Amino acid sequence: MVTLQIVPYTEIEGLSSLGRIRKLLNIAKEDKIVLLQGRLRKEEEAELIKVTMEEINSEFKGIELAVINPLENKAGGIFKIRNDMISVLLGDRHGLTVVGPASIVKSIRKDPHKIELLTKESKAPKKRKR
Numbered sequence: 227m228v229t230l231q232i233v234p235y236t237e238i239e240g241l242s243s244l245g246r247i248r249k250l251l252n253i254a255k256e257d258k259i260v261l262l263q264g265r266l267r268k269e270e271e272a273e274l275i276k277v278t279m280e281e282i283n284s285e286f287k288g289i290e291l292a293v294i295n296p297l298e299n300k301a302g303g304i305f306k307i308r309n310d311m312i313s314v315l316l317g318d319r320h321g322l323t324v325v326g327p328a329s330i331v332k333s334i335r336k337d338p339h340k341i342e343l344l345t346k347e348s349k350a351p352k353k354r355k356r
Contacts, residue, residue, distance in 0.1 A: 228259060228330060228345055235264035243267070247274045251281070254289050254327045259343070262323040265293050274325075287327065292334040294341050295321030 238246045253260045335342040
């Protein structure tokens with residue numbers, strides 16, 4: 227069974243960068259796939275990957291990370307100015323960030339408008355019905 231946990235941006239916006247990273251990483255360590263409304267800053271994404279690499283062991287195999295931002299490719303004139311102003315006022319709420327444990331997520335494919343998340347088959351023994 228795959229568990230998705232939705233994290234609204236408002237739940238992490240008051241945290242420090244390390245607090246945001248810890249929160250997302252801790253959820254992934256519980257074998258849940260995180261759907262974060264919005265996105266981390268580029269430096270936070272890099273730090274998330276760095277912290278993850280330091281914590282890999284026999285029980286935690288790492289994470290898969292993808293960010294989709296449908297507004298990213300619509301960078302023209304007034305549209306871009308409007309979105310830049312919204313970003314300044316509201317923070318990084320555009321888009322969707324997906325963080326999943328590598329033990330569950332086989333791969334994440336993305337384009338500007340969708341994410342395909344492929345999961346691995348469970349290795350747990352199947353229960354027999356009697």
